[in-house]
Amino acid sequence: MVSTSTSIVSALRFSLLQSDGLLLPTISNQFPRSVTLRNLVAAILTAFTLTACSSDPAAQRVKYLQSGKAYFTSGKYQKAVIQFRNAIQADPRFGEAHYQLARTYLALGQADAAYGELKDTADLDPANLEAQLELARLMMDHLQYDQAQTTARNVLKTDPKSARA
Secondary structure, eight states: OHHHHHHHHHHOOEEEEEETTEEEEEEOOOOOTTOOHHHHHHHHHHHHHHHHHHSOHHHHHHHHHHHHHHHHHTTOHHHHHHHHHHHHHHOTTOHHHHHHHHHHHHHTTOHHHHHHHHHHHHHHOTTOHHHHHHHHHHHHHTTOHHHHHHHHHHHHHHOTTOSOO
16 A cells, blocks of 8 residues: 555656646646556645645745735736735735735725725734725725724824825
């Protein structure tokens, strides 16, 4: 059994297929004839588990964030959303990823989704004044004038010269 599993794992050739910058795992289809479906599935699951465990979450979140920013800059907003969501999945408390996702939603015209991400950003990263100002603007759009005014005042406490607040 050990030699069969070893031969399966050694027969699997993982590579990364780069499709517009998204990294997708691919598997070679050259397997020994003696490989059973159960052994194949076990080997694939083991390989993916080892790959997931060996990656550094902090490095992953930064990689996804940078990839998302590149997509955003090139106007590929749907792909940017995917990458920013990946960064948030790697670290749900990553305020910058929430902010970039909110910006992307705004670019897509999805103000309600952006509102939620901006609220998360303001909670996770109170120093992000741009996020708070954008949140205040959306609050005004939703006729939440008191909350918008409170948010703008908080920005002014931090940055009294802010013309936008």
